[in-house]
Amino acid sequence: MTGPGFRPTHVVPPQGMPAWAAPDPSGAAVPLDALLPVQLVDRRGDWGRIVCANGWSAWVDGRLLVAVPKDPPTADAPLGHTPDPRPLLARAESALARYRTAVEDLADGGLDGEAFRQRTRGLRIGVVVDGSDVWLYDDEEGRWVYGDGTGLSTYAADAGPRAAAPPARAPTRSVVPEGER
Structure with missing residues (x-):
């Protein structure tokens, strides 16, 4: 396990990526x-050695990592305008409970592998807790958010900003125009 000093510097691109020992x-x-927060700790040409929050380390094509624009806000800095983190935590808990139920049903023989895949299709959960x-x-928004218990700020996004709500920061990657997708 990494210590409390883990701070993601990058995220895995939205399509995911391979890693090697x-x-x-x-x-x-x-x-x-996709969008797994990682810390880039070494470079060898195009290769980058990353460390994940659980301490696992691997080598990836460092050119494909999506850089986080800056460190998460510090305790004395404002977090932005995203409200209360509790609804997002409740959705994560609900999704995790659905996944846990599917795993239990699979382990008890109530589901086969295909039924398990069907029940969990589209389920996406991501939670990293490191102290506060x-x-x-x-x-729902296709983004990773950072919080300190009182509010949230966008950390990385699957897609570019929505027209109705401009982001507090610049996008973390290039946006492909609607007609070119």
Whole structure:
């Protein structure tokens, strides 16, 4: 496990990416989930060694990582205008409970592998808690948010900003115009 000093510097791109035990693509690759917060700790050419919140380390194509524009707000800095984090925490708890129920049904023999995949299809949960800091995946908005228990700010997004609500920060990646997708 990493200590309380883990601070993501990047996130995995929205389509996910492969990771290797060494900077050698001929080895076995492990897929990384989309928008997983990681810390880039070393570079060797195009290769980047990352560390995840749980302490797991791997090598990836460092060119594909999405840089986080800056560190999360400090305790004395304003978090922005996103309200109360409790509704997002409640949605994460509900999604985790649905996943736990599906896992229990699978383990008890009430579901086969295909039924388990059907029941969990589209379910996305992301929660990293580090003391008073929390990173939550907001599946309704397609973004990771950072909070300190009193409010939230967007940390990384699946897509560009919505026209109705401009973000407090610049987008974390290029936006493809609607007609070019």
